[in-house]
Amino acid sequence: MCCSALSAQQASAVDKATLQLLLAKIDQLESRVSELEGHRQEACGYNVAALSVAASPVAMKTRSTLALPEPARVADAPSQAAPTTASGTEQTQVDNGMNDRMDLSKTLLRIRGFADISLHGGTQQGDKTSFSLGQLDLFVTSDISDKYSFLGELVFEAGPDNIYGVNVGTANSFDIDIERYLLQYSANDYFNLSVGRGHTAIGYYNTAYHHSTWLQTTTDRPYLFQFEDRGGILPTHTVGAHAYGMLPSGRLGLHYVAEIGNGREAQSPLTQEPVQNDFDDSNHKAYNLALFARPESLRGFQTGFSLYRDMLNPTNMPKVSETIAAAHAIFIRPKFEWLNEVVLDRHVPVGISKVFDTPGFYSQISKQFRAYRPYLRYEYMNAPNNEPIFPAVGLRHGPLAGIRYDANESVAFKFQYDYTFLRNQPGINELTTQVGFTF
Amino acid sequence: MVIWPQAEAARVSEEWPHSLEADTDQTEPLAVVINRMNSVTNLSFDELHRIFLGSRVHWSDGRRITLVMRDPGEPERKTILHDVCGMNENQFKIHFVQGLFTGEILVSPKILSTPAGVRKFIFNVPGAIGYLRLSEVDDSVKVVLIDELSPDDRRYRLRMPLPSVKSE
Numbered sequence: 001m002c003c004s005a006l007s008a009q010q011a012s013a014v015d016k017a018t019l020q021l022l023l024a025k026i027d028q029l030e031s032r033v034s035e036l037e038g039h040r041q042e043a044c045g046y047n048v049a050a051l052s053v054a055a056s057p058v059a060m061k062t063r064s065t066l067a068l069p070e071p072a073r074v075a076d077a078p079s080q081a082a083p084t085t086a087s088g089t090e091q092t093q094v095d096n097g098m099n100d101r102m103d104l105s106k107t108l109l110r111i112r113g114f115a116d117i118s119l120h121g122g123t124q125q126g127d128k129t130s131f132s133l134g135q136l137d138l139f140v141t142s143d144i145s146d147k148y149s150f151l152g153e154l155v156f157e158a159g160p161d162n163i164y165g166v167n168v169g170t171a172n173s174f175d176i177d178i179e180r181y182l183l184q185y186s187a188n189d190y191f192n193l194s195v196g197r198g199h200t201a202i203g204y205y206n207t208a209y210h211h212s213t214w215l216q217t218t219t220d221r222p223y224l225f226q227f228e229d230r231g232g233i234l235p236t237h238t239v240g241a242h243a244y245g246m247l248p249s250g251r252l253g254l255h256y257v258a259e260i261g262n263g264r265e266a267q268s269p270l271t272q273e274p275v276q277n278d279f280d281d282s283n284h285k286a287y288n289l290a291l292f293a294r295p296e297s298l299r300g301f302q303t304g305f306s307l308y309r310d311m312l313n314p315t316n317m318p319k320v321s322e323t324i325a326a327a328h329a330i331f332i333r334p335k336f337e338w339l340n341e342v343v344l345d346r347h348v349p350v351g352i353s354k355v356f357d358t359p360g361f362y363s364q365i366s367k368q369f370r371a372y373r374p375y376l377r378y379e380y381m382n383a384p385n386n387e388p389i390f391p392a393v394g395l396r397h398g399p400l401a402g403i404r405y406d407a408n409e410s411v412a413f414k415f416q417y418d419y420t421f422l423r424n425q426p427g428i429n430e431l432t433t434q435v436g437f438t439f
Numbered sequence: 440m441v442i443w444p445q446a447e448a449a450r451v452s453e454e455w456p457h458s459l460e461a462d463t464d465q466t467e468p469l470a471v472v473i474n475r476m477n478s479v480t481n482l483s484f485d486e487l488h489r490i491f492l493g494s495r496v497h498w499s500d501g502r503r504i505t506l507v508m509r510d511p512g513e514p515e516r517k518t519i520l521h522d523v524c525g526m527n528e529n530q531f532k533i534h535f536v537q538g539l540f541t542g543e544i545l546v547s548p549k550i551l552s553t554p555a556g557v558r559k560f561i562f563n564v565p566g567a568i569g570y571l572r573l574s575e576v577d578d579s580v581k582v583v584l585i586d587e588l589s590p591d592d593r594r595y596r597l598r599m600p601l602p603s604v605k606s607e
Contacts, residue, residue: 110547112536141539143546146503151542186545188497194542208541215537251485296485299525334530409529438536 108142113439114212118219122418122430133158134434137179137211147187151194153180155211161229168229177229178277179211179237190245197239197277201257201290202306203326203341206236214436217337217404219416222362222379223396224343228264228274233345233358233383233390234324235264235308237275238286253294257306260287266312266320266389286310292328303329312347312389319350320388335368347389358383358393366404373404385423395423402432411437466598468573468590469518472557472580474565477502481584484523484596490568491523493535493544498566506548507557507569515570518599572599 114137121129136156143149155177160169169175182196199206205225209216226232240261247254262276263286292304308324328341342361348354359382366375380397383390402416418430471487473479479498482490489495496504509516511528520531538544549567551557554575561567562579573590576582588595 112539139540149545182542184542184545186496186503188501189495198542208537210540212540215533215540334526409532 108144110141110143112139113137114139114214114436115439116213116219116434116436118432118434120430120432122428123426124428124430127430134213134436135211139212147185149184149186151180151182151184152178153211155179182242188245190248191243192245194242194244195240197237197275198242200235200238200261200288200308201242201244201259202234202236202288202308202324203343204292204302204304204328204330204339205341206234207257212436212438213434214410214412214438217364217366217373217375218377218400218402219414219432219434222341222364222377223381224341224360224362224379231393233360233381233393234343235274235286235310238262238264238288239275239277240285249293251296253296255292255294255304257288257290259289260285262286263310263322264312266314281313282311284311286322298331300333301329301331303327314388317349317388318352321348321350322346322389323348337364337366339364347387349388356384356387358387358390371406373406374402375404376401395421397421398427410439411435465601467601468595469515469570469597469599470573470576470582470590471568471570471585471597472561472576472582473568474561475579475581476565477581479583481587484586487523487585488525491519493538493548496545502566503545505546505564505567507560507567508548508550509557509570510550510552514599515572518597519570522597570597 114135116134118132118134119129120132121127134157138154138156140152140154141149156174157177158172158174160171161175178197180196180198182194182198184192184194186192199210201207203225205222209221209225213219221227221232223232225234225236227236228234238259238261240259242257242259244257245255247256262280263284265274265276265281286309288306288308290304290306292302294302305325305327308322308326310322312320312322314320323346324343325346326341326343328339330340331338340361340363343359345358345360347356347358360380362377362379364375364377366373376399378397378399381393382395382397383393385391385394387393398418398420400416400418402414405413407413412435414432414434414436416432416434418428418432420428420430422428471482477498478500486495490504491506493506498504508519517528520526520528524531524534526534535544535547539547549560551560551569554571557569557571558575558577558579561569571580582590585595585597590597
């Protein structure tokens with residue numbers, strides 16, 4: 001009996017000691033938890049405990065009904081996740097973006113770069129197989145406020161400009177062009193306004209693809225949409241104002257673009273910057289209207305047309321009325337694309353009954369197989385020999401075929417073969433290998 | 440102005456189970472949540488598609504939509520990409536790069552790594568929209584109906600595997 005009572009007393013003493021030890025340990029852990037939570041609150045600026053309660057399994061189980069959009073329920077909903085510094089819901093609901101904008105220690109600029117390097121060879125007279133640095137494109141955006149934003153595109157490019165067949169500048173030197181420079185105001189989905197220098201909404205390609213070859217399937221743009229300083233015939237850039245947005249049209253998905261700007265330079269000889277960045281050579285303004293549909297029932301499909309009008313002022317010549325009509329139908333899914341566009345560029349010298357029409361079109365199709373995307377394009381452009389604005393362009397048409405390989409999400413390799421028929425000249429064979437990337 | 444991506448890296452590991460709708464016992468609804476001050480109560484699936492692809496950038500009151508996404512690789516994000524956007528991770532990224540480049544998309548999605556972070560951000564930003572597992576929803580955010588269906592409706596389209604049976 002004595003032994004058993006003694007052993008019971010000893011066991012009780014041990015239990016008490018263990019209990020004390022455990023309680024002390026719990027106290028230690030609790031104080032440590034409090035300390036850590038305090039640090040976390042300081043770092044995050046909100047009440048971790050409140051969020052812990054909100055996210056805990058117990059809290060979840062007690063939420064038998066959802067915060068569904070019943071007005072009374074929403075109004076009464078407790079703000080368990082509210083910042084502790086807030087005195088009320090209205091005061092706490094500030095736009096975090098606005099806070100960022102007001103923080104002068106942060107830059108609002110976001111910069112993304114695009115570039116490409118090519119190895120190109122062809123049978124055109126004077127053409128040498130060469131490595132070429134493509135455009136180094138710094139794309140800059142800034143979220144100025146809830147309604148205003150800035151978009152800019154600064155391009156470093158090597159080689160002389162080629163304005164309607166006339167070379168300007170020196171080989172192997174780099175130039176810097178501000179290709180886009182737009183202040184954008186976004187009122188709602190139906191009305192947006194941008195002012196500055198941007199791409200004209202002529203057709204589809206010029207609105208969808210800008211100065212990055214990485215974003216394009218092929219190594220270069222179609223002839224028809226080549227940039228003005230690379231021999232293109234269309235005014236792909238303009239300085240002015242652009243209004244755009246959706247039209248109330250239900251599932252038809254109608255959109256509009258209305259543009260007014262300086263239009264293109266039309267001095268002769270055409271050896272100057274074709275885009276009138278600083279001043280216009282006349283009071284007449286170019287304008288462009290575009291309408292297109294993206295029906296919801298056929299995702300990836302877009303069709304539309306645009307009409308551009310300008311009055312050109314070449315020296316030693318009468319003024320030339322310019323009308324550019326364009327239509328497109330495209331179908332793009334993540335693994336498939338089919339682009340079709342047709343353009344008619346009409347020049348009519350004032351006081352002369354003759355009309356100079358330059359028609360052009362292209363059709364491009366590609367299909368993706370894992371990281372590989374083979375593609376085909378046929379393009380056609382036919383400028384009359386005595387065309388008053390771009391006499392050196394002439395006829396050119398032909399196919400190209402190639403394959404694009406996306407090595408990863410930022411780097412793409414392309415291998416492309418082009419054959420181009422020219423009027424009264426031998427055809428040209430070209431091979432191009434290009435690596436395009438974003439950074 | 441259409442901004443579908445050209446590139447795609449369709450890897451098997453990125454594919455997502457396709458038969459979730461039928462097996463509601465093994466799945467959990469993914470609730471689309473907005474700020475409590477937002478008057479929107481219902482979105483059609485097409486509207487949701489346009490919002491998550493950045494082609495609709497304003498609410499009807501003119502306030503700009505701020506898209507909230509979870510980190511790449513999170514199952515909630517995969518569900519949205521697959522079921523709403525019809526894209527994989529790579530396609531989605533390229534879509535936004537190209538959309539920002541054309542000027543058609545105004546801002547990139549806000550990336551948040553935890554459900555608590557999503558709740559807090561949406562609580563604080565009136566124009567925000569994001570998504571949470573139904574079990575992670577609390578009263579700090581508002582759940583919107585999708586095609587007039589609430590997440591606890593068996594016909595609700597946005598569903599994802601329960602954590603315990605989450606596919607690799």
